[in-house]
Structures are given as structure tokens and as C-alpha cells.
Amino acid sequence: MPIATDKLEPAREALRAGQMERALALLGPMLTAAPKDAELYYLRGMAYSNSGRLREALTDFDAALMLSPGAPPVLFNRALTFYRMERLEEALADFELLVKVDPNSVEALANAGIIHLRRESYSQAVNHLQRALALAPRQPQLMRSLANAFRGEGKVDQALRLHLDVEAAIPDDAAALTDHALTLLTSNQVEVAQSYYLKTLRLHPGDQTALAGLYMTANELGQTELIDTLMDYHRLLACSICGPEEMLDLNSLRASILSHEHLTWEPIGRSTRRGQQSAMLDISSRAPFSHFGQILRSFIARRFEDLEVAFSSQAHPWLVVRPSHWRLQVWATVLHEGGRQSPHIHPAGWMSGVFYVDVGDAVGEDSGALVFGHPPHNLPLSADAREWTHRPQNGQFITFPSYFFHHTLPYAGKRPRISLAFDVIPTTSPHFQ
The missing domain is CATH 2.60.120.620 (q2cbj1_9rhob like domain)
Structure with a gap:
């Protein structure tokens, strides 16, 4: 029989408090007493995941899904575990399944879109990220990812317009600025791209992406002294x-x-x-x-x-x-x-x-x-x-x-x-x- 909800509360409280070893100590005996309780496997999987013990977390999430197929919280956290283990195809499969179970899950759509972006499956990335943005309008990080997907698709003008919207929302964000610069560089606007890399470095000195971009633009513009400094091998x-x-x-x-x-x-x-x-x-x-x-x-x-x-x-x-x-x-x-x-x-x-x-x-x-x-x-x-x-x-x-x-x-x-x-x-x- 499943463990009563009130008996689970101490383990839940330990999870909320970040006390993972205590949560594991509480959940182990409960699972021995109720080895077919999906909720217990899910909670222990979360404790393992939060402790960095990803393989054990995956085993428990698998067990929870065997007992409760398609449970959205378990699917989502198993997908995140796959992602942290660099098993992105399996993470994507879980996020896509979650989208079918819950078509309005912004998190599942966004994460699936980001994995498609990493796979360079740009049209699929655009599809998922546009759907996520329709559910969470003007969300800057979603807009930034969609702009990058547009750039990958070759739709540079659309990407640049979206980058301007992102910049208006989060004007000092380093990743947003350097992504914008890269799209400018892609459209051969080298001097403007360099201005964005320099702006990033003024706001975030030592940003590695901006320094790499500064090298690329300086090299294109023939700025020998700057190249000599940056690439002092x-x-x-x-x-x-x-x-x-x-x-x-x-x-x-x-x-x-x-x-x-x-x-x-x-x-x-x-x-x-x-x-x-x-x-x-x-x-x-x-x-x-x-x-x-x-x-x-x-x-x-x-x-x-x-x-x-x-x-x-x-x-x-x-x-x-x-x-x-x-x-x-x-x-x-x-x-x-x-x-x-x-x-x-x-x-x-x-x-x-x-x-x-x-x-x-x-x-x-x-x-x-x-x-x-x-x-x-x-x-x-x-x-x-x-x-x-x-x-x-x-x-x-x-x-x-x-x-x-x-x-x-x-x-x-x-x-x-x-x-x-x-x-x-x-x-x-x-x-x-």
C-alpha cells in the first residue's frame, strides 16, 4: 500500500530544506515497506539528483515511471537528469513526451527547443521556442534563444529584430549582448559587432565570449596592435x-x-x-x-x-x-x-x-x-x-x-x-x- 501523505511530509520538508542525506535516510525504510509506491521513488530520485548522484536518481525516476507512466513531474526531472548527464537525445525524448502530455508546458517546450538548438535542428528549435513564447510572451531568455535559432536558420533580419527586443528587456545581459554581436557579425556588420563586444567588456570585464568576439572583429578590421595583445601566444x-x-x-x-x-x-x-x-x-x-x-x-x-x-x-x-x-x-x-x-x-x-x-x-x-x-x-x-x-x-x-x-x-x-x-x-x- 502507498505510504500515507502525512508520513511523507518529513521527507518533503527535508528536501525543501536542502537536507538530502536526511531525506534519503527517511525514504529508504519507506521504500522497503512500500516498494511499489511511485511517489517514494520520485522523492528519492529528487534527493539523489540534488546530491549530484545522477545515476541513482535516474534509476529511481525510471522506477517511478514504470509504476506511474507519463507522470509529468517525473518525466520533467528525468529529462533534466539526462540533460545534466549529457544524454541529450534521451532528455529531448522526455521533453517531447511531456509536451504531448501537457501542450502548455512552457518549461518542456523551452528545454526541447534549446536541445534542438544545440543539435543545430534550427527549424524545430524555432517551432518549439515560438510555441513557448506564445505561452510566456516577452520572456527575454526565450526571445534570445529564438533569435539564435533564427540566425541558425539564416533568417538574420528576424534574429536582429528579436535581439533588439531582448536588449530592451535586459540591456546589460552579457549573453544577450554577445549573441546580438554574433548575429551582426554573421550579417557582415563587423564594426557594429565590435561595438557590442566592447560594450559587453565595459559592463562585464573579462567576459570570455566578448574577448573571443573582439579578436574576430579586430582580425577582420586589421587592428594589429589589438590582435597582438589578445593573441600573445x-x-x-x-x-x-x-x-x-x-x-x-x-x-x-x-x-x-x-x-x-x-x-x-x-x-x-x-x-x-x-x-x-x-x-x-x-x-x-x-x-x-x-x-x-x-x-x-x-x-x-x-x-x-x-x-x-x-x-x-x-x-x-x-x-x-x-x-x-x-x-x-x-x-x-x-x-x-x-x-x-x-x-x-x-x-x-x-x-x-x-x-x-x-x-x-x-x-x-x-x-x-x-x-x-x-x-x-x-x-x-x-x-x-x-x-x-x-x-x-x-x-x-x-x-x-x-x-x-x-x-x-x-x-x-x-x-x-x-x-x-x-x-x-x-x-x-x-x-x-
């Missing part, structure tokens, strides 16, 4: 080979990555092609990648010190917001024969980098090389990129500003090319991992 790039004193076992790292349960083939919305990418890895104490995390933190700390020396007498638009507090996020990339990564930046980071676990058995000098300076190929840019090519080695760290466009040349080799990418994410207070 000699001082902004750093490489270091991990020494034997750090006792990092590359073979063990390689095995842990290749056996990782959350490696996804060509994840949607990511730059990896002919390869796999993981969800974020746990580098906390006692986690499988904890020792790597310790070494990485030491390397980043040294890099901060080196940058302070290198730019002690010169201001730089990237270093004006050097974070006092930061955390790391790390993920794995495995490229197979013909694997590559398309040009991209890391907008959430401040500093980014790669550690090369196994560069494989590359055939050819540039096979799998890391190349900096090339913006995405779908932009109408004509100037030659300010390029820098790096040929990686096993056990090597490389760091760079997160606004640097980078991609890999196609990898030719029978053994997988394996790396760990990372971002230094600014935080407002000390973060302990």
Missing part, C-alpha cells in the same frame, strides 16, 4: 611535462578513462567528432581522478604565479579579472581514427587547458595537433587567422585563456588519442573539491 600559452616526482600513472589514467561509464560518442552540442567525451569527472578526495586533480591544482597555482610575473607591468584585458577564488571542472576526450574537434572556446571558464594522457600512434607530424586562432568555419570571415599549432606529448599540460579559439586536426592512428580537458571556473568564495 608566447606569454598566454604555457606547456609543462608532468615529472616523475608527481607520480602520475598514465596507464592507470588511460584505463580509467576508457572504462568510464559516461563516455558519450559525439555528444550533442559539443565539438568532438569521431570520438567520445565524458561528463564532468569527480576529482574530489578518494575519487578515481583525485590524484590527477591534486596535481592539476598545483599546476594551475604555479601558472597563476607565472602570469603575475609575466604581466607585472602591463594591463591585459584577460588578466583584469584574474579570479581570487576558483574551482576546476575536468572531462575526458577520446579521439578515434579520423577524430577531431571543431573550433570552439570555453565561455564558462577563465583559464582552460588539456592534459595529454596518450597522444596515440599518430601517423603524420600534424595528426591530432592542437591549433589555436581559428573561429568557427560557418562565420563569414575573410582575414587570415592568427594561428598557433601545438603538437602534444604524453604527460603534458597546456593552458590557455578560455577565449582562445582552438580545434584539433584530424587524428590518424589506430590507438585512441586520450586527453583530459579542464576549465578554471571563477567563484565568489573558496571552493573545496
Whole structure:
């Protein structure tokens, strides 16, 4: 029999208060007593999800849906869990099913539209986002996503009109300004686009997307001095080979990555092609990648010190917001024969980098090389990129500003090319991992 509603209230209260361990402790015995109660599985799934234990959350949401098929709250939260696990096709299927169950669900329509946008299914993104906006008129973030979908469809004039509406609603929003700038750049309005990137940097110094846009526009406009500053590879790039004193076992790292349960083939919305990418890895104490995390933190700390020396007498638009507090996020990339990564930046980071676990058995000098300076190929840019090519080695760290466009040349080799990418994410207070 289902557990009485009043007996569920302490667990619900623990969830509302953010006391996930208490909620789990309360819900476990209840599920033992009532193993066919869908509500209990749903509540425990929420507790697991809020604790970051996504696999356990997914198991409980699945159980709840077996007992109560199509239940909207469970479908929605399972979709969000899939999304957080980078299983976007499954997330999209749940959001689409939820739209059928509840055609007026703005959240389901919006999330489905955003996934279609990441998949570059622009017409489907437009359809879903327009339906969401009809239900929630003038919602700025929906308008911004729809403008981006219009740009992807090639409807630049419609996108620009919508960007103006977004700007009127949220004039100081960094993402809205840089999205508008990108649409201007797409329509060859380079100088106007640059004015938007500069405005973003005045409002949000160090914004990585704006710095990347400033590089693109400066390059198109032939502003050599500004390009020299932004793409100062000699001082902004750093490489270091991990020494034997750090006792990092590359073979063990390689095995842990290749056996990782959350490696996804060509994840949607990511730059990896002919390869796999993981969800974020746990580098906390006692986690499988904890020792790597310790070494990485030491390397980043040294890099901060080196940058302070290198730019002690010169201001730089990237270093004006050097974070006092930061955390790391790390993920794995495995490229197979013909694997590559398309040009991209890391907008959430401040500093980014790669550690090369196994560069494989590359055939050819540039096979799998890391190349900096090339913006995405779908932009109408004509100037030659300010390029820098790096040929990686096993056990090597490389760091760079997160606004640097980078991609890999196609990898030719029978053994997988394996790396760990990372971002230094600014935080407002000390973060302990």
C-alpha cells in the first residue's frame, strides 16, 4: 500500500530544506515497506539528483515511471537528469513526451527547443521556442534563444529584430549582448559587432565570449596592435611535462578513462567528432581522478604565479579579472581514427587547458595537433587567422585563456588519442573539491 501523505511530509520538508542525506535516510525504510509506491521513488530520485548522484536518481525516476507512466513531474526531472548527464537525445525524448502530455508546458517546450538548438535542428528549435513564447510572451531568455535559432536558420533580419527586443528587456545581459554581436557579425556588420563586444567588456570585464568576439572583429578590421595583445601566444600559452616526482600513472589514467561509464560518442552540442567525451569527472578526495586533480591544482597555482610575473607591468584585458577564488571542472576526450574537434572556446571558464594522457600512434607530424586562432568555419570571415599549432606529448599540460579559439586536426592512428580537458571556473568564495 502507498505510504500515507502525512508520513511523507518529513521527507518533503527535508528536501525543501536542502537536507538530502536526511531525506534519503527517511525514504529508504519507506521504500522497503512500500516498494511499489511511485511517489517514494520520485522523492528519492529528487534527493539523489540534488546530491549530484545522477545515476541513482535516474534509476529511481525510471522506477517511478514504470509504476506511474507519463507522470509529468517525473518525466520533467528525468529529462533534466539526462540533460545534466549529457544524454541529450534521451532528455529531448522526455521533453517531447511531456509536451504531448501537457501542450502548455512552457518549461518542456523551452528545454526541447534549446536541445534542438544545440543539435543545430534550427527549424524545430524555432517551432518549439515560438510555441513557448506564445505561452510566456516577452520572456527575454526565450526571445534570445529564438533569435539564435533564427540566425541558425539564416533568417538574420528576424534574429536582429528579436535581439533588439531582448536588449530592451535586459540591456546589460552579457549573453544577450554577445549573441546580438554574433548575429551582426554573421550579417557582415563587423564594426557594429565590435561595438557590442566592447560594450559587453565595459559592463562585464573579462567576459570570455566578448574577448573571443573582439579578436574576430579586430582580425577582420586589421587592428594589429589589438590582435597582438589578445593573441600573445608566447606569454598566454604555457606547456609543462608532468615529472616523475608527481607520480602520475598514465596507464592507470588511460584505463580509467576508457572504462568510464559516461563516455558519450559525439555528444550533442559539443565539438568532438569521431570520438567520445565524458561528463564532468569527480576529482574530489578518494575519487578515481583525485590524484590527477591534486596535481592539476598545483599546476594551475604555479601558472597563476607565472602570469603575475609575466604581466607585472602591463594591463591585459584577460588578466583584469584574474579570479581570487576558483574551482576546476575536468572531462575526458577520446579521439578515434579520423577524430577531431571543431573550433570552439570555453565561455564558462577563465583559464582552460588539456592534459595529454596518450597522444596515440599518430601517423603524420600534424595528426591530432592542437591549433589555436581559428573561429568557427560557418562565420563569414575573410582575414587570415592568427594561428598557433601545438603538437602534444604524453604527460603534458597546456593552458590557455578560455577565449582562445582552438580545434584539433584530424587524428590518424589506430590507438585512441586520450586527453583530459579542464576549465578554471571563477567563484565568489573558496571552493573545496
